[in-house]
Amino acid sequence: MSDTARENIMRKLAAAVAHRPAQIPETGALPVPALCQAEKVEQLKHFMQSVRGEVHVVKPKDWVSRLQDLLRPRALKTLLYGPATPHGKTLAAGWPPEDPGLPRLVPYAAPVEDFKSELFQLDAGITGTLGAIAENGALILWPTPEEPRLISLVPPIHIALVDAANIYCNFSDALTAGSWKAGMPTNALLISGPSKTADIELTLAFGVHGPREVLVLVLET
């Protein structure tokens, strides 16, 4: 069925575009604003906070202890992470094994088929990022085998690490700088804050299906 469907559709489309307008308008581009790193950090902060995301700027060597300070008052039981990533290793190395005030680290080490029941019960997840976008405050994530897709989606709190040097002025800038088109990952994501909806009377509510809190640690030297 689909072979003929394909042929029929293609035949009709080819006939249709025989009328192609002589000129296809030139696609312009908006100028990329020139921002310095401090401005980019400021913008990221501004846009994240405007949708209730939390942003903390920290020194790279301090982020684990800062994270602990941020998590203590939240009284979480578990924190999901990718044990084989560089930041995962730093995290594990700096995490006290038996501290009742801190969540227990849970590695995402098995395929989701064997891990799903546990995964859906966890309190928080931490991931790295490929950077962020100053223009709209979005984080850029390319999940990997070491840091799977569901870490940033299923637990109610998502913690993300952003290297201040990797904040791009806008999305186009990020695409070019990272030469995305040379090889797209299974899944690339932009995340601009906690999950939200305005489907009931346009009243904004957070944490519908994805995380209700997004906590960003910007690492700045």
Place this chain on the structure above:
Amino acid sequence: MAETTGFDFAKNIRHALGDQQLRKNFKFAMGSMIQKRRLVFADEDEFEQLRAIGQAIRTRALAKLPELLAQLEARCTENGIQVHWAETTAEANATILEIMQRHGATRMVKGKSMVSEEMHLNHFLEARGIEVTETDLGEFIIQLAGETPSHIIVPAIHKNKEQIARLFHGKIPDTPYTEKVEELNAIARRTLRQKFFDGQVGLSGVNMAVAETGTLCLVENEGNGRMCTTVPPVHIAVMGLEKVVEKLSDVPPLLRLLTGSATGQLISTYFNMITSPRRPGEKDGPREVHLVILDNGRSRILTDPQFRQTLQCIRCGTCLNHCPVYTRIGGHAFGHVYPGPIGEILTPQMEGLREAGVLATASSLCCACEAVCPVKIPIPGLIRELRNASYTAHPTGRVPGEGFKRNLPETLAWKAWEKINRAPALNAVVTRLAGLMGDKAPRLGPLKIWSRYRTPPRVARRSLHTMTRAQGVDDE
């Protein structure tokens, strides 16, 4: 959804206009959506520049549609996404059913997709014993209510929280009555989490598909789209064949236009770009990804250079929000999947003028839709074209049902009008007669309907022609 028979637009409109609650809900909602959009596009010049870019991207994609679709198919296939083609909605439904059956799947979780509405997919699958769960909050609400979307972006906007509270209380087991939006959300979250957990197949739409890389892009705020495309072992994406764009660099400007126009956001909470199923070593994500590319009349729309512009649409819904007709009658009155200005031009072309041409009458031609459309579709112009096509004496095959409204009295009336206006002497006599008798003429037929709620204008005693001449202008 309105079936082809029994769609009575006038009756629907009367009904909607009489529903005070509905009108209040829409008036409030459309007003605030207009405000929010205005804030993100506050810089007029920048907006004009941006939408010229959007228009160029979409025009280029349509001009190269066959080659871009072939490229998309090739890239997707290389990446491991299985591509299916469907000429009709029936074929698309059958393809999806077949995939589900191959996996012995009986539970589907669904992200928001207007194309699946166009296919009446839920109805089709449910009739074959498959449990389909809409997971976008708005879609979930209307699925519980057994209704269809009344807006392409905020599908349950016709309901207020009291109505939703009653619905949840009545339809979801063990749910107390609450009107608190936070709590209603929590109820939906709880109910749907289990569905994501158990879902065997996830279905989504596609906001744009990038030919260059074979990437499917999805825009959403809730995270249900990510759930549907990541948790179940199989993901099926459905798209209208016009949704392709050529390059990855086309994505950022279109995304900005889409989220700005749709919800007044600089960017949605999530922008989800899917390029392949789970690769070796990856721990989650579907093992199979399917892409169903649907025609359903689009290839015919592409043939006509003017009507083709309809396919530039990125389904942002802002033309609905800005439409004075839509705001007063809401989406259901339109009786078809796509309401408002975009529906007025798209539906008649898909279903034919005889069935849906009447939708093109629901416009005051105020042109607000054209002024805000992020890809510059000349909607009012196309509405006029469709109105004309319903009466044309020279069908060209550009839209089904051309000339179906042509009738003798109207044809004769216009013939007479033409004769009178071409003969100056006759024109002078008739104009004088009109001046003398015009106000006394009986109001019959369309004139009667028209003047039921409006004060008919008085016909002047002397024509403008005579008056100017009397004032000494010889040749006006």
